[in-house]
Amino acid sequence: MAKISLDEMNPAMKSKQEQLLGKFEKESKTRQFDHYLLAQGLYWISIIVALYHFGTSFIGYPATHLHRSLHVAMILFMTFFLYPANKKASRKSIPWYDIVLAIASLAVAAYVWIEYINFINRMGSPNTMDVVMGTILILVVLEASRRISGWPLVILSLIFLLYGLFGRNLPGIFMHRGYDWKALVNHIFINTEGIYGTSVDVAASYIFLFIMFGTVMNKCGMGRFFNDLALAFAGSSKGGPAKVAVIASGFLGSINGSAVANVVTTGAFTIPLMKKTGYSNEFSGAVESSASVGGQLLPPIMGAAAFIMAEMLGVKYSSIVVSAAIPALLYYLGILVQVQLRASKLNLEGLPKDQLPKLKDVMRERGHLLIPIAFLLYMLLFSGATVIFSAFWAIVATIAVSMARKTTRMSIRQILDAFSEGTRAVVSVAVACAVVGIIIGVVSLTGFGLNMANAIIQLGQSNLMLTLFLTMITCMILGMGLPSIPAYLITATMAAPALVKLGIPPLAAHMFVFYFAMFANITPPVALASFAAAGLSGGDPMKTGIQSVKLSLAGFIVPYMFIYNSALLLIDVTPLVALRVAITAILGVLLIGMATEGYLFKDMVWPVRIAAFLGALLLISANVVQDIIGFSLAVLVVLFQFYWKHKKQIA
Template identity: 60%
Template sequence: MPWYDLLLALLSFPSTIYLFVNYTEIVTRGGLPTTTDVIFGTLLIALVFEAGRRVTGWALPILAFLFVLYALFGRDLPGIFRHRGYDWDAISNQLFTTTEGILGTAIGVSATYIVLFILFGAFLAKTGMGQLFNDLALALTGHAKGGPAKVSVVASGFLGSINGSAIANVVTTGAFTIPLMKKIGYNKNFAGAVESSASVGGQILPPVMGAAAFIMAETLGVPYTDIVLIAILPALLFYIGILTQVHIRATKLNLSGIPRSELPRVIDVLKERGHLLLPIIFLIYMLFFSGTTVIFSAAWTIIVTIIVSFFRKSTRMSVKDFIDALENGARTTVSVAIACATVGIIVGIATITGFGLNLANAIVSIGGESLFLTLLFTMIACIVLGMGMPSIPAYIITATMAAPALVQLGIPPIVAHMFVFYFGIFANITPPVALAAFAAAGLSGGSPMRTGFMAMKLAIAGFIVPFMFVYNNEILMIGTTFMESFGVIITSVIGVVMLGIAAEGYLLGRLNVLFRLIMAGGSLLFLHPALMTDAIAVVILLAILLLQWLIRSKKKPPHTAEV
């Protein structure tokens, strides 16, 4: 370790020790910082900036630094973003000694819930869970049209729902699936786009959801299980949209799957590693049916994972595996904690200056009386704010800045937070800064920008679904039962499939631009919750199907009579 790294590591102790020792005195001063407070606060803030730069790259620290400048010089700005101005003493006090700064909700959740679920994922990885997901996806979908692409979607969904990191997911499953996709004939940009869009989707798929679900639950004051339940259907619609386009592209290009003789059998995969699903089943039971806390459930699930690994020799963890899992979990936890601490600077400044409320008012003002325009501007704001960031800081920033705009319009807070969460993480596949797409392009050898735009097209359902659940809360299963929402579920699935058809421009044959636009319009009618719009959408779908069938029938050569 270089001497300066050791020095910075040692300097990270005094500030937190100072808070621990002088806690009572700091509380009784009621927000009036002393010179010593400012010194230790400045030290901590500087260290968080440097740690954030090393762990997350430049984007997040630069954004945090701009917010600090805004706090110092915002008094000189015109318009609604002007504030009374703050000196460094007030800023350092806000960020250092309050629970609305660096040591806020995000860092608290990372030190309790998130660290345990990261360790859970690290232990699962050491038991060979990634291999299980890959083999299971191969066995289930490898033989189908465009099989490797479907394997990528299924495997990335499985793995992403556990590890919750889009880029890590791309690197893990993409190294295996992208070469397979290219081998059977998929374009290299399309192969990278499939992997990146499916990997980003893992962050919205329960049970872990990129760990941002824990922060959402803590912020809203609702049980974590409520977040998981409302997230299930939108996430499935997202993946149905990707699978639809993958299948249609394979049909259009006449791409076959992998021969069954080269694929593992489902029964063999489950015999060899199926027992590794037991910890996930145990976790679901503990979270939903045991009545225990999330922390208790996660801790016991880690223990169960270790025990289950000994069921077969191929998955048994050695002492080295155990230590490696702890190390990998600690390393990942550090990166999450540093990201949460850095974003705490942004949240603290937004709170003290009122920036978040001002931005929300600006969005509502620009949107006027139109809910759709307000949602559209909120979406754009979330994508911009989430650029170049992991899912957790992206969610925290968008929840602080953009979600209040939707809440002001009467949208339930949990729906507003889910809306901004979706678009915050989709910044990972939205050019010009699409980190997941760039990582996939590195593996496929494709163009990062083209991969990003293709990933956006594949994830088009994910860009539409949040609008759907704002207008129709039944998709989130809020205030309704599964049976009551069954009709909405069916029409939503058909609408997403139609959207995929319109995006790819192929049904029974190629669709021209006019038919694609009509199909896209019909899909949106299906996604709108009303009997009349559903009826019109059915007519559109049947009419295009009939026309495609007639066109295809005319193109078939006539049968010749046998002599």
């Protein structure tokens, strides 16, 4: 019997995959030049951009403004060559106006480099040329963002620019002293709190390197390895293909940082297997989208969010990884529980063992690819090296380790291809980070973040639960249609301060907003990951989105758990308390799965489902009495379901 393999994706599915990437991943709508010189020129430019970031991560970056301005210029240059202005524009050639925009992008960086000393000295009182160049930069950044991500982020940026100019006329707490265009340009262009601020800094360092790390690993076969490993571990178990999707998507999602891309690439393989086993179209799509989104919550890389969170909070990377571990595992446990219960409910079997790869064969062929990941973790957690230096050596280690076997060995051309693909993959995120810099710049200049925090607290009437709920809604709205990193940066700027003002530990507050910014990808009405999965499964997009929310329900509750019980994030806890909290949280997640699926041994009646859900909620708090009541409800639910299934034999 032929083995099930990632390579067996049929041509129709590959075509569907390309269509969905074009529809939901805007960065896939790039030009494919007919002219050989144009195509080769762009290829080598993308490699040069990658080598600049790769090389400077080892030898050191230029001065802050020089490095960030050059990074933005290179990314904008790539954008105007790669992305046509609209659907009707040619994808085979480049029009004159895109050449002008690309040159204008480089001109801004050239101005910063040439005028660097005077430019810095004029900070606070820009001259006319500073204002002109700053205006050009803002305009080209907005146009680049429109081409890649559409209008939402552009409109939000324009609203904030108007707020900066006319906020003096607003009533209530959102009124500020008012700023003219010169003051705005000074803050957004010359200061390091605008476009050349934190968001671009993380794009130029962490994001670029870790996306490059992901493309290099993908080029040497890491995607195939994770899929085969998941098949070998879980493929033959009850509902095996769904578990394969959860495991493989979680691993890949943590590295690549793009939920939609993860859905389309992994889902093209796993969704047909789930449907073949007997899962519905909507459930199959929901499993893939929920697992793919969760990858960005999963240490060690979290789609690069771990490093950015550490930078924003001023804490060690290891602190973020340790704190994020239990909530992320609870999220995946919640999905796996529902997958298992659905398989038991529908009596779905796994895949035949003779069609699955053997674990020893998988490890023999590609097991050495785990070495770069282990090396990266060692560098990050134990060596004392910086994140950037660690990423550099992890890429080097991946290339070196891939040479160990013919099946993973990369040629020079493949390595160059990986670098080129890495640059192309970075463009969309880096442009989003640049336009987010406009928003963050206005927020920091006008004090909007503090006002927003006060508004949320006032609406929540200083009630923590109500404030959390309002913050959750705010984060999901702000995160709609955005890549994970810009979504986190915006929510961390606007929503997290409200929780910190209520006495929530900063790490818990940032983790809370990050979770719900990510869940915007699976929550209707704008649920790009769920809609992409529906495109692969043939299911109804809205029903797939609703099913994704049900599968991710534990993930929606876990952030409330660690707000009320920060021990779940392992913040200032003893090992004994951490163990108790982990056990009660696991039990709570199991109860959520039972209540959502309405099944344990056999179908649950509604009173039992409600009891299971109430038990889960009681286990949210750190209160020992509530834990005991929740545990008691869990025991009663299990005993009742066991008795209900075997009542005839007992009688």
